Amino acid sequence: MIRIEELTKVFPNPDGTEKTAVDRVSLRVAPGEIYGLLGPNGAGKTTTLRMVSGLLRPTSGRVLIGGIDVTNHTAEVKRQIGYLTANTGLYQRLTPLETLEYFAALYSIPKAPARRRIDELVDWLGMQDFLKLRCGALSTGQKQRTNIARALIADPPILIMDEPTLGLDVLSNRLILQFIQSQADAGKAILLSTHALDEIEKMCKRIGLIHDGRLVAENDLAGLQRMTGRERLSDVFLHLVHADEPLLKD
Amino acid sequence: MRMNRFSRISTVWRKEFADTLRDRRTVIAMVLVPMVVYPVLMLGSLQAFELQVSRLKQEEYTIAVTSEDVGRWLRTRILDPDLARHTVARGVPAEDLAAAIDEAEQAARAAEHGSGRGSPTEAAEADVQRRPPPYRVEVVSNVQEAVWAGQAHVGVVVDGAELPTPDSLGSARVTLVVDEAEIRSQIAASGLEAVFKRANERFVERRLRDIGRAIDFIRPLDLMHQSISTPEKLGGSVIGQVVALVLVIMTITGAIYPAIDLTAGERERGTLETLMAAPVPTVDLIAGKFVVVASIGMLSAVLNLLSIGGTIYLGGLGSVLTQGSPLRIPLHTLPLVLVVLVPLAVMFSAMLLAVCSFARSFKEAQNYVMPVMMLALIPAVVGVLPGAELKGPLLIMPVTNIVILTRELFMGQIDRVAILWVCMSTCLYAGAAVAVAAKLFGQEAVLFSDSASLRALFRRRFFKPADEPSVAQAFLLMAVVYSLNFFIQQTLLKSGVVPGTAAHLAGVALTLVLLFAALPIAAAVFMRVRVAPALALGAPRPAAVVAGLCFGVSTWVLGLAWLSVQQRVLPLPPELVEAARPLEEQLRGLSLLSALFFIAVVPAFCEELFFRGYCLSGLRGALGKSGAVLVAAFAFGAAHYSVHRLAVTMALGVLFGLLVIQYRSIWPAMIAHGLHNGLILLAAREDGLLPYLKRWGFVDPHTEAVFPPAGWLIGAGTLVLVGLLLCVFRPGRPDYPPAAEVRAAGP
Numbered sequence: 002m003i004r005i006e007e008l009t010k011v012f013p014n015p016d017g018t019e020k021t022a023v024d025r026v027s028l029r030v031a032p033g034e035i036y037g038l039l040g041p042n043g044a045g046k047t048t049t050l051r052m053v054s055g056l057l058r059p060t061s062g063r064v065l066i067g068g069i070d071v072t073n074h075t076a077e078v079k080r081q082i083g084y085l086t087a088n089t090g091l092y093q094r095l096t097p098l099e100t101l102e103y104f105a106a107l108y109s110i111p112k113a114p115a116r117r118r119i120d121e122l123v124d125w126l127g128m129q130d131f132l133k134l135r136c137g138a139l140s141t142g143q144k145q146r147t148n149i150a151r152a153l154i155a156d157p158p159i160l161i162m163d164e165p166t167l168g169l170d171v172l173s174n175r176l177i178l179q180f181i182q183s184q185a186d187a188g189k190a191i192l193l194s195t196h197a198l199d200e201i202e203k204m205c206k207r208i209g210l211i212h213d214g215r216l217v218a219e220n221d222l223a224g225l226q227r228m229t230g231r232e233r234l235s236d237v238f239l240h241l242v243h244a245d246e247p248l249l250k251d
Numbered sequence: 252m253r254m255n256r257f258s259r260i261s262t263v264w265r266k267e268f269a270d271t272l273r274d275r276r277t278v279i280a281m282v283l284v285p286m287v288v289y290p291v292l293m294l295g296s297l298q299a300f301e302l303q304v305s306r307l308k309q310e311e312y313t314i315a316v317t318s319e320d321v322g323r324w325l326r327t328r329i330l331d332p333d334l335a336r337h338t339v340a341r342g343v344p345a346e347d348l349a350a351a352i353d354e355a356e357q358a359a360r361a362a363e364h365g366s367g368r369g370s371p372t373e374a375a376e377a378d379v380q381r382r383p384p385p386y387r388v389e390v391v392s393n394v395q396e397a398v399w400a401g402q403a404h405v406g407v408v409v410d411g412a413e414l415p416t417p418d419s420l421g422s423a424r425v426t427l428v429v430d431e432a433e434i435r436s437q438i439a440a441s442g443l444e445a446v447f448k449r450a451n452e453r454f455v456e457r458r459l460r461d462i463g464r465a466i467d468f469i470r471p472l473d474l475m476h477q478s479i480s481t482p483e484k485l486g487g488s489v490i491g492q493v494v495a496l497v498l499v500i501m502t503i504t505g506a507i508y509p510a511i512d513l514t515a516g517e518r519e520r521g522t523l524e525t526l527m528a529a530p531v532p533t534v535d536l537i538a539g540k541f542v543v544v545a546s547i548g549m550l551s552a553v554l555n556l557l558s559i560g561g562t563i564y565l566g567g568l569g570s571v572l573t574q575g576s577p578l579r580i581p582l583h584t585l586p587l588v589l590v591v592l593v594p595l596a597v598m599f600s601a602m603l604l605a606v607c608s609f610a611r612s613f614k615e616a617q618n619y620v621m622p623v624m625m626l627a628l629i630p631a632v633v634g635v636l637p638g639a640e641l642k643g644p645l646l647i648m649p650v651t652n653i654v655i656l657t658r659e660l661f662m663g664q665i666d667r668v669a670i671l672w673v674c675m676s677t678c679l680y681a682g683a684a685v686a687v688a689a690k691l692f693g694q695e696a697v698l699f700s701d702s703a704s705l706r707a708l709f710r711r712r713f714f715k716p717a718d719e720p721s722v723a724q725a726f727l728l729m730a731v732v733y734s735l736n737f738f739i740q741q742t743l744l745k746s747g748v749v750p751g752t753a754a755h756l757a758g759v760a761l762t763l764v765l766l767f768a769a770l771p772i773a774a775a776v777f778m779r780v781r782v783a784p785a786l787a788l789g790a791p792r793p794a795a796v797v798a799g800l801c802f803g804v805s806t807w808v809l810g811l812a813w814l815s816v817q818q819r820v821l822p823l824p825p826e827l828v829e830a831a832r833p834l835e836e837q838l839r840g841l842s843l844l845s846a847l848f849f850i851a852v853v854p855a856f857c858e859e860l861f862f863r864g865y866c867l868s869g870l871r872g873a874l875g876k877s878g879a880v881l882v883a884a885f886a887f888g889a890a891h892y893s894v895h896r897l898a899v900t901m902a903l904g905v906l907f908g909l910l911v912i913q914y915r916s917i918w919p920a921m922i923a924h925g926l927h928n929g930l931i932l933l934a935a936r937e938d939g940l941l942p943y944l945k946r947w948g949f950v951d952p953h954t955e956a957v958f959p960p961a962g963w964l965i966g967a968g969t970l971v972l973v974g975l976l977l978c979v980f981r982p983g984r985p986d987y988p989p990a991a992e993v994r995a996a997g998p
Contacts, residue, residue: 056527076530084528090521094273095266106262107529109255151525 002159002190003030003053007062010048022048024214025062030190032158035181037205038194039238045214046194047086050163053192054084066159080108083152086163093137097128097147100136101154108155115154122150126180142173149180160184160191166200178204198234208234212242259531263539264546271509271547280508281547285501285555290562300374307375311385312439315394315403315428322388324414325407329450330386372434379442386443398428404439405429417457491661492635494559495654498552499631502592503599505551506544507620510603513540514692515616534873537604537692541685544600545593552592556585584660591660591670594677595653599627601684608691634658641669644741647676647734668894675889676733683723683730686873690723718784718868720775725869728774729886732766732861737892739766751837756849767857771865784915786864791916794982799919801974802906803926807934808959808967810899810927811949815958823895835935843938850932855925862887862904863911863920871912880908903927906971909978 010023023045030036038046051057053064055075064071066078105115126146166174185191210218218241229240271277316322391397394406411423430436456466517523606623610616627650634654641655652673739762748755775782862883870879884904888897907920933939948960
């Protein structure tokens with residue numbers, strides 16, 4: 002479903018040098034699979050996800066979504082993708098209902114099916130209570146639910162989620178994770194990045210470790226544990242980025 | 252597809268418009284400020300003005316004199332009779348005197364209305380000249396010192412053997428000692444001067460009566476003023492000056508807030524990324540946003556106009572501005588004024604969007620907006636300078652031309668040609684600004700401030716090599732070349748070079764080479780655009796050459812016919828014909844070869860490179876073939892700075908553009924262009940084709956009017972048709988990528 006081949010992104014630095022944010026990353030995500038992209042801040046996760054979603058142009062390499070190249074057919078591919086990040090904000094002065102209607106229109110969904118889809122999502126995510134409040138007045142959890150509904154408005158076969166649970170309380174967190182799982186069960190291909198290691202442990206079939214722009218390891222949890230000889234994912238992670246020596250020496 | 256795009260843009264527009272109107276800050280800036288704050292401020296400052304004036308003119312002023320004698324003389328012979336003159340002249344009871352004087356003053360004001368009252372000081376001076384303020388006379392030892400020290404407001408020094416009276420025949424020199432740095436001293440002197448003038452007249456009248464003469468004896472000519480300007484024109488002139496500036500500034504001010512909110516604001520709140528993830532082309536997003544910004548700008552201009560109109564009409568500001576003469580607001584020009592404001596709103600919305608796109612936060616954007624405001628303010632103020640006229644460079648000076656045009660429209664002076672110029676040049680600037688804004692908005696560096704340096708936008712290394720310039724580059728270069736060319740041509744004429752001489756033609760040719768050939772090539776090289784495909788320098792196919800020849804040998808005949816018809820329907824103003832005469836004479840004096848070189852070869856080469864090379868290939872990606880041909884033809888027509896020739900040049904532009912866009916080779920168009928110019932030149936020359944044309948029946952022997960015979964017209968029309976068919980059907984179809992593919996490859 003998602004196929005990333007030798008994806009590279011080079012950014013120019015202000016001083017004229019160049020920074021390789023993503024370095025020849027290749028991976029695949031099948032329908033029904035949740036792929037977890039794990040890595041420290043600045044490792045290149047967000048840049049990778051932005052390229053997959055057609056927001057950034059790769060310097061080299063390519064992304065195929067259902068066999069279509071993102072770079073050449075950006076608009077078509079965006080239609081197939083639900084994009085959700087911790088940073089994706091909502092319009093403060095619109096209500097969740099208006100937000101959903103607006104995005105339905107941007108995805109060129111005719112009015113009647115759009116209304117059905119909105120009802121469906123509102124039901125699933127329990128958004129009835131705050132549907133007609135302005136987004137600016139919502140709690141973080143309510144905002145994130147609205148955002149998820151927004152990402153799913155066109156029922157996309159692919160979900161790209163950049164730290165979808167960042168800053169959520171335990172309850173909202175669980176709701177969102179359950180929802181993501183249900184979407185995978187419904188056959189969607191999900192590419193997810195997160196800091197929260199236990200989420201990845203629980204949900205992801207496969208895990209890709211990204212460090213300094215490079216995919217340093219890719220396997221399921223058991224495979225990674227075998228590879229590194231470490232039990233806990235956090236230790237696996239530290240071992241792979243060669244940071245498992247104690248930082249503070251006595 | 253087109254409908255789809257339109258509905259996408261309108262979706263974005265509807266949402267952004269509603270969103271913006273829900274924002275309290277917008278409502279305050281757009282509605283509250285113009286509708287409430289302005290009237291209050293205007294009326295408040297008006298009342299403060301009136302208060303200041305009335306205070307200044309009722310204050311008691313002190314006159315310093317050198318002796319008791321002079322003091323007494325001043326009081327009894329000069330000041331008191333002057334105060335009494337109203338009573339004597341009107342014969343009204345003392346208690347009605349004040350009202351009678353006020354009435355007389357109203358009438359006097361109406362008779363001598365000007366364009367405005369200026370400062371409170373000037374207004375007070377004018378008033379004390381009509382009616383002196385209360386004066387107190389004081390004897391001092393040194394008048395100059397007393398005035399200098401502020402003990403007295405004005406000093407009177409009299410030199411003469413005796414103090415003149417109406418009965419005596421003496422005369423004396425009266426010196427008023429004034430401290431011009433002091434407002435009150437000035438006002439006191441002003442009033443006193445008027446008193447002395449009237450005293451002088453009184454004395455003269457009395458002395459003349461004594462010798463049996465009337466005042467006419469020494470005043471054979473009695474000078475009067477009569478104003479014939481209508482209340483509408485007067486109102487327009489007054490309102491135009493104030494309102495034109497306010498309108499322009501408020502259009503821009505109104506657009507600032509939404510421009511910031513829809514770009515930097517979106518980014519700050521993280522909604523930009525959300526929006527960009529939706530399957531909507533960036534161009535449509537920015538188009539929707541841009542229409543919102545422009546419409547909010549227009550809306551705030553309308554609200555301001557209504558508010559100012561209401562304040563002037565209801566609040567009595569108008570009568571103050573015109574010193575009491577009747578004034579009518581020229582309501583019928585309002586729609587036209589608003590239409591003229593549209594391209595201005597478009598231009599500034601695009602500029603603001605482009606500038607704000609760079610900002611990472613709302614605050615940063617506010618800082619970036621300041622220079623844009625200055626950019627608007629300075630030319631706007633130039634426009635309200637007294638005597639600024641829509642002529643020469645001011646015709647295409649952005650903002651200035653709109654301010655002047657608005658003022659002229661308010662005065663009921665509707666010059667269609669000027670409107671066309673102003674709107675055309677502003678549209679061109681607006682197009683360039685929109686293209687740049689669209690280009691910037693889609694940049695990764697602009698979308699994700701954390702992902703790249705803005706400086707990279709301008710660094711050549713990061714430009715992707717391309718086969719054609721982007722539409723933004725094309726528009727930008729068009730705007731630059733258009734205005735630079737205009738200013739250079741004007742400077743050439745102003746520098747005293749006689750038009751049509753070899754020196755002038757060489758200057759024009761140099762400008763053409765630099766602006767139309769060297770500049771696009773340099774721009775292409777710098778932007779890493781491959782020059783050969785961008786300027787369509789490939790070798791022509793034989794069919795293209797044939798088509799070019801068909802156009803080249805025939806268009807001059809049709810051009811002559813068109814100009815002749817146009818001259819009959821819409822004759823050229825005689826002063827333009829006069830102005831062109833020296834040029835024609837000089838051209839006739841030039842040798843045939845150099846004339847052909849300057850008029851045919853150089854323009855054909857340079858203008859084709861620019862319009863059919865650079866512009867056309869840049870526009871094609873975004874506008875499609877026909878759109879690109881039409882816009883490039885319009886730019887070509889506009890760049891000739893002649894409304895008279897606009898139709899012909901645009902038609903030529905379409906033919907040449909079609910030729911180049913279909914065959915991707917500039918050379919046939921150069922041949923056609925050169926032939927056309929050369930044949931037109933030859934047709935006007937005795938050593939060229941003129942004798943033959945006379946023989947062939949082109950020239951009416953009686954009127955000397957030129958009109959091609961029917962056979963020639965049919966022949967030329969057929970050739971143009973053949974050329975067009977060759978362009979449309981392209982025998983031996985070459986393998987070009989279809990336009991759709993070119994478009995899809997764009998961002």
